[in-house]
Amino acid sequence: MLKEKGILFDVTLCVGCGACSQACKETNNLEQTNKDFLKDHLSDNTFTVVEQYGELFTRKLCMHCNEPACVSVCLVGAITKSPTGSVVYDADKCIGCRYCMQACPHHIPRYEWATTQPRIRKCNLCTDRVKDGQLPACAEACPTEATLFGDMDQLIAIAKKRLKDSPEKYYQHIYGLEEAGGGHVLVLSPVPFEQLGYISKLPKESMPEFTMRAMEKIPSVVVGGGVFLTGMYWLTKRKNQIAKDEKNNNK
Amino acid sequence: MKLKSMNIKEILKPSFWKVVSVIIVTVGLFSTYFRFSLGLGATTNLQDSVPWGLWIGFDFIGVGLAAAGFTIAATVHIFNIHKYEPLVRPAILTAFLGYSVVVCLLLVDLGRPENFWHPLVMWNIHSVMFEITWCIICYSTVLLLEFAPVILEKFNLKAPIKFLKIISIPVVIAGVLFSTLHQSSFGSLYLIVPGKLHPLWYSSLLPIHFYVSCIAAGLSMIIFESYLIARSCTKEDGFCNTGLKMNILSGAAFVVWIALIAGILLKIYDFVSNDKLIYLIIPSMETSLFYLEIIIGTIVPIYLLSYKKFREDKKWLYIISICVISGLILNRLNVSITGLVASSGINYFPSFDEISITIMLVVLAIFAFRLIAKNFSVFVGGESEEAASNISAKKSKQIILSERYE
Numbered sequence: 001m002l003k004e005k006g007i008l009f010d011v012t013l014c015v016g017c018g019a020c021s022q023a024c025k026e027t028n029n030l031e032q033t034n035k036d037f038l039k040d041h042l043s044d045n046t047f048t049v050v051e052q053y054g055e056l057f058t059r060k061l062c063m064h065c066n067e068p069a070c071v072s073v074c075l076v077g078a079i080t081k082s083p084t085g086s087v088v089y090d091a092d093k094c095i096g097c098r099y100c101m102q103a104c105p106h107h108i109p110r111y112e113w114a115t116t117q118p119r120i121r122k123c124n125l126c127t128d129r130v131k132d133g134q135l136p137a138c139a140e141a142c143p144t145e146a147t148l149f150g151d152m153d154q155l156i157a158i159a160k161k162r163l164k165d166s167p168e169k170y171y172q173h174i175y176g177l178e179e180a181g182g183g184h185v186l187v188l189s190p191v192p193f194e195q196l197g198y199i200s201k202l203p204k205e206s207m208p209e210f211t212m213r214a215m216e217k218i219p220s221v222v223v224g225g226g227v228f229l230t231g232m233y234w235l236t237k238r239k240n241q242i243a244k245d246e247k248n249n250n251k
Numbered sequence: 252m253k254l255k256s257m258n259i260k261e262i263l264k265p266s267f268w269k270v271v272s273v274i275i276v277t278v279g280l281f282s283t284y285f286r287f288s289l290g291l292g293a294t295t296n297l298q299d300s301v302p303w304g305l306w307i308g309f310d311f312i313g314v315g316l317a318a319a320g321f322t323i324a325a326t327v328h329i330f331n332i333h334k335y336e337p338l339v340r341p342a343i344l345t346a347f348l349g350y351s352v353v354v355c356l357l358l359v360d361l362g363r364p365e366n367f368w369h370p371l372v373m374w375n376i377h378s379v380m381f382e383i384t385w386c387i388i389c390y391s392t393v394l395l396l397e398f399a400p401v402i403l404e405k406f407n408l409k410a411p412i413k414f415l416k417i418i419s420i421p422v423v424i425a426g427v428l429f430s431t432l433h434q435s436s437f438g439s440l441y442l443i444v445p446g447k448l449h450p451l452w453y454s455s456l457l458p459i460h461f462y463v464s465c466i467a468a469g470l471s472m473i474i475f476e477s478y479l480i481a482r483s484c485t486k487e488d489g490f491c492n493t494g495l496k497m498n499i500l501s502g503a504a505f506v507v508w509i510a511l512i513a514g515i516l517l518k519i520y521d522f523v524s525n526d527k528l529i530y531l532i533i534p535s536m537e538t539s540l541f542y543l544e545i546i547i548g549t550i551v552p553i554y555l556l557s558y559k560k561f562r563e564d565k566k567w568l569y570i571i572s573i574c575v576i577s578g579l580i581l582n583r584l585n586v587s588i589t590g591l592v593a594s595s596g597i598n599y600f601p602s603f604d605e606i607s608i609t610i611m612l613v614v615l616a617i618f619a620f621r622l623i624a625k626n627f628s629v630f631v632g633g634e635s636e637e638a639a640s641n642i643s644a645k646k647s648k649q650i651i652l653s654e655r656y657e
Contacts, residue, residue: 074375096366099380102447103443210455233331
């Protein structure tokens with residue numbers, strides 16, 4: 001049984017060199033999209049970006065949720081959760097409805113709008129490399145260990161230890177641990193997360209929960225509705241029949 | 252079934268609407284060709300932050316306005332209120348054509364339309380989209396079964412009609428259930444985006460909002476349609492029984508009134524219980540659109556319908572039905588497009604190709620409606636369906652293709 005893997009990104013350690021985004025492009029054979037990597041943004045050819053906020057740098061990439069909205073909404077199951085916890089996409093199954101893009105609370109999936117055979121594009125946590133025992137390209141390239149790859153339980157322990165050991169250095173929150181049900185990418189920062197372009201008001205419960213509450217009522221609607229309609233049919237038919245009989249009797 | 256030469260002459264005789272329709276369809280076909288040969292990016296204004304646009308919004312509208320297909324069928328066949336029988340066939344035909352437009356638009360919208368059959372074999376039962384897809388497939392089949400007798404009558408095929416009659420009640424019940432599920436599920440689609448959809452529209456009650464509003468708008472659509480048909484499909488054109496049946500329409504209008512009141516009570520409950528009243532006084536584009544939607548689509552019609560004299564006047568009924576329909580259109584566009592603008596930060600407006608393909612499909616549906624109404628007995632009088640089938644069996648078997656738009 002493979003252990004659940006993930007990424008811990010520490011803003012305080014990031015120097016904004018862009019090695020991660022470059023390594024990502026090379027591993028995934030993506031085109032260069034912007035000469036200045038700091039001005040780049042997520043696209044069908046960019047799965048991760050380094051963003052500058054004042055003197056701080058942060059990364060954006062798929063958060064690999066524990067209970068991903070994209071996985072739950074995909075009607076053909078083209079997006080799945082792999083045994084290591086990464087959220088992976090199978091273009092051969094995809095019909096291109098783009099509900100995953102609409103549903104993602106982190107605004108991550110991108111689309112190949114320019115082609116006639118479009119695919120959803122996003123980080124897959126280098127699932128193939130990890131299977132071969134390698135690190136994801138971004139974690140391998142990072143010179144300062146700002147991006148750390150490892151087992152989820154260890155990463156959470158490291159993150160908690162850092163927050164505890166240097167409370168003056170960190171804003172006391174692990175982003176990604178509980179947001180939208182939590183995921184496999186954790187972020188530590190010296191400032192509140194909305195200052196780094198993260199959505200801080202995400203609910204703690206996983207997004208599919210919101211849908212499930214309505215979906216779980218379907219069986220009772222079908223059974224209850226079926227019984228009600230059959231009953232009404234029988235009742236009203238009988239009522240009409242009685243009215244008709246009475247009319248005939250009165251004649 | 253041969254065409255008379257006179258008919259061909261009549262088909263080719265130009266008239267204003269004929270010319271306009273031909274232009275719209277031609278342009279639409281070009282747009283469709285571009286859409287499939289160049290891809291979505293080149294022909295639509297969709298982008299990463301606006302993955303769904305006019306086409307999906309129009310699907311919501313089309314399905315919502317086709318709702319009379321199940322409400323009228325249930326009224327007549329389940330609740331046995333036979334007064335509404337003359338509306339059954341037009342409602343089912345409208346629903347069937349409405350769903351055809353929706354399915355065509357979905358195929359145009361899919362990034363990989365060649366994989367459209369995947370949901371049949373690749374299942375994810377947790378997806379609302381999966382449920383909707385299956386319900387639409389099943390309900391379209393139901394509509395086909397419900398409308399089949401009209402076609403079969405024409406060719407005097409008694410055995411299959413008899414069979415359809417035996418299974419008709421279970422079919423109608425299945426149709427009501429499938430409709431209930433997918434009409435409400437269009438609202439459920441947005442339950443997963445609490446952070447993106449504006450709180451004026453986002454609600455855990457979205458599925459119920461969608462369901463109640465489709466009942467009101469579906470019936471309004473039938474009222475609207477009856478008025479237009481009475482005006483444009485006259486006896487001289489080869490139609491019969493198209494006159495307005497006011498007592499039926501006022502009855503339907505009363506149900507619209509009830510559904511609208513239920514809808515607004517639900518909205519009030521939703522706003523009060525979720526502390527959303529504050530959003531009603533924050534000035535923004537969303538707030539004004541919300542007021543527009545509520546006033547035109549709910550408050551004005553509720554006020555007018557509460558008076559019997561408006562309910563029984565055909566001109567007023569026509570105006571009221573337009574209000575309710577506009578309310579539904581605004582609501583569905585607000586949920587699917589404008590309610591998401593603030594979170595995406597992009598002001599989306601559909602491209603030329605998006606609009607022209609949509610209009611083309613609407614024109615084709617209207618054309619199909621006229622063609623079918625002309626050749627099959629869609630409009631029946633007050634008498635029962637059996638009598639109608641006898642009349643239509645006596646009618647000539649010639650298919651009339653001529654179209655006169657006046």
